[in-house]
Amino acid sequence: MKGMKAGWNNAVLVLALAAVVGLWICPTGVRADIAELKIGIGVDADTLNPQEQTTTLFQNMCDLMYGSFFFQDPQGKLHPGLATRYEVAPDGLTLTLYLRKGVKFSDGTDFNADAVKLTWDRILNPKMRVPLRFGVGMVKQCVKIDDYTVALKLKYAFAPLAPTLSLSLVSPISPAALKKYGQDVRQHPVGAGPYLLKQWVKGDRIVMVRNENYWGKKPTVAKIIWKVVPEAATREAMLRAGQVDICYKPLPSNVAALKADANITVEMPLDTRTIFMGLNCQKGVTANKKVRQAFNYAVDKKAIVKKILFDTAEPMDGPVSPKVFGYFKMDKQYDYNPNRAKQLLKEANFDFSKTVHMRTPQGRYLFDRQVSEAVQAYLQAIGVKVQLRTYDWPTYVAGLLKPIDKTELEVFLLGWGPLILDADMGLYGQFTCEVNPPRGLGSAFYCNPAYDRLMKASRQEQDPQKRLVLLKKASVMVWDDCPWLWLHVEKFVIAYSARIKGLVVTPTEKFYPQYITLQ
Amino acid sequence: MLNYLVKRLISTIPVLIGISLLLFFMLRMLPGDPAQVLAGQMATPQEIENIRHQLGLDRPIYEQYAIYLGHLARFDLGRSARTQNPVSQEIWARLPNTLLLAVVAMGLACLLGIPAGIISALRPYSWIDYAVTMTALFGISMPVFWLGLMLVVLFSIILKWLPAGGTGGWQYVILPSVTLASFVVAFIARMTRSTMLETLSQDYTTTARSKGLTEKVIVVKHAFRNALIPIITVVGLQFGMLLGGAVLTETVFAWPGIGRLIVDSILARDYPMIQGTILVFGLLYILVNLAVDFIYAFVDPRIRYD
Numbered sequence: 108m109k110g111m112k113a114g115w116n117n118a119v120l121v122l123a124l125a126a127v128v129g130l131w132i133c134p135t136g137v138r139a140d141i142a143e144l145k146i147g148i149g150v151d152a153d154t155l156n157p158q159e160q161t162t163t164l165f166q167n168m169c170d171l172m173y174g175s176f177f178f179q180d181p182q183g184k185l186h187p188g189l190a191t192r193y194e195v196a197p198d199g200l201t202l203t204l205y206l207r208k209g210v211k212f213s214d215g216t217d218f219n220a221d222a223v224k225l226t227w228d229r230i231l232n233p234k235m236r237v238p239l240r241f242g243v244g245m246v247k248q249c250v251k252i253d254d255y256t257v258a259l260k261l262k263y264a265f266a267p268l269a270p271t272l273s274l275s276l277v278s279p280i281s282p283a284a285l286k287k288y289g290q291d292v293r294q295h296p297v298g299a300g301p302y303l304l305k306q307w308v309k310g311d312r313i314v315m316v317r318n319e320n321y322w323g324k325k326p327t328v329a330k331i332i333w334k335v336v337p338e339a340a341t342r343e344a345m346l347r348a349g350q351v352d353i354c355y356k357p358l359p360s361n362v363a364a365l366k367a368d369a370n371i372t373v374e375m376p377l378d379t380r381t382i383f384m385g386l387n388c389q390k391g392v393t394a395n396k397k398v399r400q401a402f403n404y405a406v407d408k409k410a411i412v413k414k415i416l417f418d419t420a421e422p423m424d425g426p427v428s429p430k431v432f433g434y435f436k437m438d439k440q441y442d443y444n445p446n447r448a449k450q451l452l453k454e455a456n457f458d459f460s461k462t463v464h465m466r467t468p469q470g471r472y473l474f475d476r477q478v479s480e481a482v483q484a485y486l487q488a489i490g491v492k493v494q495l496r497t498y499d500w501p502t503y504v505a506g507l508l509k510p511i512d513k514t515e516l517e518v519f520l521l522g523w524g525p526l527i528l529d530a531d532m533g534l535y536g537q538f539t540c541e542v543n544p545p546r547g548l549g550s551a552f553y554c555n556p557a558y559d560r561l562m563k564a565s566r567q568e569q570d571p572q573k574r575l576v577l578l579k580k581a582s583v584m585v586w587d588d589c590p591w592l593w594l595h596v597e598k599f600v601i602a603y604s605a606r607i608k609g610l611v612v613t614p615t616e617k618f619y620p621q622y623i624t625l626q
Numbered sequence: 627m628l629n630y631l632v633k634r635l636i637s638t639i640p641v642l643i644g645i646s647l648l649l650f651f652m653l654r655m656l657p658g659d660p661a662q663v664l665a666g667q668m669a670t671p672q673e674i675e676n677i678r679h680q681l682g683l684d685r686p687i688y689e690q691y692a693i694y695l696g697h698l699a700r701f702d703l704g705r706s707a708r709t710q711n712p713v714s715q716e717i718w719a720r721l722p723n724t725l726l727l728a729v730v731a732m733g734l735a736c737l738l739g740i741p742a743g744i745i746s747a748l749r750p751y752s753w754i755d756y757a758v759t760m761t762a763l764f765g766i767s768m769p770v771f772w773l774g775l776m777l778v779v780l781f782s783i784i785l786k787w788l789p790a791g792g793t794g795g796w797q798y799v800i801l802p803s804v805t806l807a808s809f810v811v812a813f814i815a816r817m818t819r820s821t822m823l824e825t826l827s828q829d830y831t832t833t834a835r836s837k838g839l840t841e842k843v844i845v846v847k848h849a850f851r852n853a854l855i856p857i858i859t860v861v862g863l864q865f866g867m868l869l870g871g872a873v874l875t876e877t878v879f880a881w882p883g884i885g886r887l888i889v890d891s892i893l894a895r896d897y898p899m900i901q902g903t904i905l906v907f908g909l910l911y912i913l914v915n916l917a918v919d920f921i922y923a924f925v926d927p928r929i930r931y932d
Contacts (some may be wrong), residue, residue, distance in 0.1 A: 147880075150890070153708045161666050234676055240664025293710060309711075309719040310882030311793055336791050336880035340775055344790040345880075348782045501658030501895045508662070543673065 122317035137608070138625040141328045146620070147342035147351035151310050151335045156293035157275040158230055161238045163524075163616040164355065166275045168333065170620065171315060172213075175297025176204065179270050181376065181613045183432055183528035189218065189279065189299060190272065199264030204272070206255040210322040212281035220251040226279040227259070239276050241536075241547075242526060260309075264567045266574055267432075267529040274526055296398040301326045301621050310553040311335055326621035336572055346371065346602060353610075353620065354621030357519060359419040359473060365602045372605045375598040376611045379428045381422070381533065382472055384592035385551040386484055391517045392463060399589035400441070401451035401517075406485040407443035411596050415477050420595040426534060426582050428596045430614035432571075433530025433578035437586045441593065447490050459588035462492040465518040468503040472522045473597060479520045482592065493518075507550045511543065516550055522597070523548075526615060530578050535562045538585050627923075634919075638912045645908040646698065649901050652654040660707050660895035681897075682708055694901070703902035708894045713902035717884065720802050721906070723793065724883035727875070728868040730799050731806035736861060739811040743818020744850065750823060758815055765812030774878035791880035800877040806872055808862045817860045821853035828852070854925050862918035866911040 150429065153162060166357075176190035190208065194203045203388055209220040227249030229235050245265040245547060260270070271277070284297035296304050301323065302315040313333040317326050330498045334351055336342045339358045346354040350598045357373075366373045386393040386402060393399050408422035421429075445456035463486065467479035483493045483503045498506070506515065525532035536542055539559050542549035558581055564576040586593075606626045611619040661678040663667070663726045669677075678684045697704055703713035746758040781801060782790035789798050825831060826849045834844045842911065873885035884903055891899035 153894075154710070196723055233672060236664065236673075236677060236680075238664070238669060240673070250802070290710060309716055310886060312882075334792060334880065335882065336732060337877045338791075338880070341778060341878055341880055344775075344778045344782055345792075348786060348790050350782075350792070426774075455724075499658070499893060501660070501663050501893070505658050505662055603670045 139327045140388050141623065141625055142352070143330045143332065144623070145332045145334055145345060145351040146353040146355060147334050147336045147341070147345050148355045149335075149337055149339065152307075155194065155291035155296040155304065155307075156280070157225075157278040157298075158235065158237045158280075158292060159297075160275065167617040168313065168315075169275035169278060169296070169298070169617075170300065170617065170619070171302045172296050172300045172304060172329070173275060173280065174300035175278050176272040177269065178613075179273040179528060179613075181429075181611070184271070185269060185273065188273070193269055193272070194571060195268075197322075199266070199567060202259045202261065202262045202268055203252065204259065206257070207322065208255050210299050211320055212279075212284070212297055212299045213318045213320065214281050214283055214297045215320070215323050216281045216283040216297075218279065218299050218456075219254050220257045221254075222279050222282050224249045224251050225282050226277065227257075229280075229285075230277065230330075234535060237276075238276075239526070242271060242276055242532075243272065264569075265531075266569055267531050267567055268526060270527040270529055276526075298508060302331060305330070324622070327623060328621055331620065337482065343602070344602070349604075352607060353601065353618075356600055357602045359417040359600065362417055362419060362600060362602075370605050371602055371608065373600065373602045374610070375600045376430060376612055376614050377421060377430050377615055378524065378597040378599045378616060379430050379526075379528065379533075379614050380472075380522050380597045380616070381423055381426075381428055382475075382478070382480075382484055382520070382522045382594045382597060383423070384594060385516065385519045385521055386590060387514070387516050387518075387552055388554070388588070388590050389511055389552040390514065392457065392461060393517060395455045395457075397455035398457055399592070401448040401455065401457070401489070402491075403441035403589055404444045404451065404590050405448035405489045405491075406482050406592060407592075409443070411478055411481050415474050415481060416595065419473065419598045419600055421598070422595050423593040425583050426538075426591075426593070427525070427530045428533070428614070430596075431525055431530045431533065433534065433565075433575060433582075435579045435582050437583065439587070441589075445485075445489050452489065452491075457488050457491075459492070462494050462615060463517055464515070465493050465495045465520075466506070466516070467495065467497055467520040468500050468505070469497045471500050472520075475520055475522075478594065482518075482520075482594075507548060508544045510545050511552055514544065514550075514552070514562045518592070519550065521550065524616070525596075528569055528614065531566065532563075534581055534585065535566070538562075538590060540582075551590035553585070553588065555584065555588065558588075559585050564615045572622050631916075631920075635915050638909065640907060641796050641912060642908060643695070646695070646901065646905060649904055650694060652686070653897055653900060656685060656895065658895050660897060664697070664707060694699055698723055698905075702896035703905070706891075706896055706899045708891070708896045708899065710791040713898050716887065716899065718882045719901055720882055720887055723881060724869060724872065724876075724885070726799065727802055727806060727872060727881060727883060728865060730803040731810065731868055732865050734803055734807040735814050735864070738807070739814030740818050740857065742811075743815040744822055744845065746815065746819040746916065747822035747826060749903045755819075758819070762812035762815045765808045768808060770805055770809060770874045771878060774801070777801050777805060778878070790876070792884060794888060799811065802875050802881050805878070806868060806875045813860060813864060814857065818853065818857055822849055825849040825852045830911065851925065855922060858918055858921055858925065862914055862921075866914050869910055869914075870907045 148164060151285055152165045160166050160169055175188050178186045178188050189207055190204050191207050192205045212218055230237050242299045245261045245262045245263055247262045252258055278298060279370055280292060281297040284292050288295045301318055301321045303318045305316045306314040309356050314332045317329050342354045343357045343361055345351045364371060365371050386399045412420045412422055424440060425434055426607050427434050465483055467476055479495055483495045486493045537549045538553045539562050540554035543552050543554055544550055561577050561581040568574040601618055607623050608626060609623045661674050661683060665674045665677050682690060706713055707714055742758045746755045750756055778790045781788040788801055792798055831849055834848045872883060873889055876883045876885045888903045
């Protein structure tokens with residue numbers, strides 16, 4: 108049985124949340140009542156229905172408007188939110204969620220078990236568009252126990268379910284708003300978060316104002332304006348000119364210049380997103396493990412990170428980001444060694460007359476095409492003929508999901524960013540037989556029954572220490588098998604006025620400005 | 627004149643149907659599945675199928691087109707696949723911004739380009755002519771993206787005179803419209819110069835001179851008026867281009883116009899939105915051409931529409 112300590116009173120919980128965002132202390136000369144905060148972002152939102160959203164930035168906005176059951180801090184620790192605690196049944200198949208009492212949605216509707224059940228019913232309804240439904244695919248149903256308690260019945264035990272409840276994917280929507288707006292609730296978000304939507308000028312800005320009925324600590328920022336500025340260089344210029352206070356994802360090539368500016372603070376925590384070259388484990392030249400290992404030795408990842416990505420990433424040294432629970436740095440590293448690569452290719456009887464087909468998206472990840480070109484050049488340097496093709500994202504993603512008999516994938520660049528700070532979404536979501544296309548996005552077609560057994564056991568295991576042992580074994584196995592050419596872990600770069608203090612930035616590419624102070 | 631206007635307006639209908647037909651079928655030839663994009667990377671085949679059904683993409687393509695045409699006849703452009711908002715609502719939210727930028731940029735371009743072209747033609751091969759030619763070459767050759775960013779650096783970051791991007795008061799329009807006008811002004815200046823040179827060498831100009839008219843009257847009433855027709859043609863064509871081709875300027879200056887909407891819609895394979903925006907552009911282009919034809923009649927009394 109695992110659960111949070113019961114019986115916390117509301118005041119303590121509120122203070123605990125404030126501790127997470129680190130701002131209860133306001134020294135003299137520091138403003139804690141900020142009328143307006145402007146944030147420059149690259150794109151406008153498509154929907155503000157948290158269940159429909161797939162983009163981290165807009166999930167971030169949803170967090171602010173809807174709130175979440177728990178808050179996972181940058182260290183991965185869970186803090187109470189709309190739920191005060193949870194309990195997992197001994198068989199791991201039921202999670203009981205205790206809801207916070209006395210909370211209202213921003214439209215005045217009561218937040219209770221009925222509202223939570225309604226949201227879960229919508230999430231689990233296959234007719235509703237919920238692109239990230241797989242994240243809660245283990246939940247069979249939501250049952251109301253009493254007005255402030257619900258039980259999530261699971262299809263199978265899933266150890267990292269609690270952190271999953273910190274996602275806006277499961278944030279409750281006001282039942283009254285759902286009744287009033289129907290599907291158009293995506294344009295009229297009503298939740299129980301610290302902010303509510305004031306104005307949405309399409310393509311231009313999203314304006315949020317403080318929810319005066321918020322159950323928690325009153326936010327220090329009265330109004331947040333999310334200004335759509337597609338060009339990163341312009342966002343930076345606006346930050347320098349004082350037109351925006353926060354610049355979301357500035358250009359990596361300008362990070363050094365921004366850091367040198369005394370008026371600007373740059374944060375770049377390591378992200379959960381790993382960037383890799385998938386290597387088809389069942390078809391083509393990369394079906395041979397030695398070839399896959401040779402490709403890993405052939406590429407100088409440190410040089411790519413330094414020369415192409417301007418140090419806004421770190422080379423992978425394990426199959427998942429160091430930021431997630433279950434990460435281990437591997438003893439064996441694939442450091443740049445072209446001679447070793449050539450030797451492995453020789454041992455594999457590699458046919459150098461064959462052309463390897465590599466594909467890459469363009470504009471999806473940081474310098475994705477340039478990184479692919481670099482990998483192409485490194486492989487060519489050891490005598491491998493490589494043809495590189497570039498695709499726009501819709502075309503690219505359609506090619507990723509074909510089954511093994513139809514797939515044309517040989518070597519392909521992709522990114523994978525777990526939504527929560529747990530290794531499961533990386534290790535299970537990419538490398539088990541179950542996620543081979545078309546059922547999942549494990550497009551490297553890695554399928555190893557021994558590995559699957561470890562990962563399934565890790566989901567059942569409720570003891571974190573025992574789970575770590577299983578995740579380590581699985582990591583070592585997949586790292587050696589090289590279904591990926593392990594490239595790098597991205598950093599989440601955010602630049603803001605140096606006057607701002609207390610901005611909480613997480614490894615899941617989110618940031619929480621509601622309790623900042625201004626110097 | 628009225629009859630001609632009505633005829634021209636009626637003739638836009640088959641043109642628009644032609645655009646819609648071409649667009650509809652060409653879009654569906656693009657690789658990439660909009661249902662897949664909407665459903666997300668990890669969606670099950672059933673979820674993708676549900677979305678395909680909701681979007682009507684599981685019907686035969688001719689049936690999809692017939693339904694689309696039926697909606698068009700009722701001035702309904704459909705709903706965006708990405709945002710589920712009515713397409714017309716999304717377009718109308720951005721169209722005034724696009725029009726404003728295009729009108730101001732074109733005004734600026736005419737205001738600078740026409741006098742520059744005239745002066746250049748009046749003193750051919752002089753230093754002023756070379757200066758105008760060089761400036762025009764510079765304007766045509768300079769990438770809009772680069773110029774925009776340079777203007778931002780100078781006027782927003784260094785001098786702090788103007789906002790770097792966004793919308794608001796008149797000051798927000800200056801940098802994007804100057805950037806957008808830079809290319810067009812060069813075109814207009816070059817066109818004005820060459821047509822003015824031509825009209826200034828015509829017999830009627832020589833006659834006017836021999837009659838003892840002042841140079842001002844010769845240039846304004848005789849040469850320039852005759853040179854106006856090709857200039858108006860270029861202005862009309864360039865105006866159409868400004869409406870649809872301002873994507874880069876809109877991107878640099880965070881200007882919420884239609885250009886960005888089209889690009890985002892294409893990347894998301896949002897068929898209704900792409901169809902709607904291109905159709906509106908097509909209509910605007912036709913209307914601009916119509917307006918140009920009518921301006922001809924005002925400028926040149928020899929042109930009559932019956």
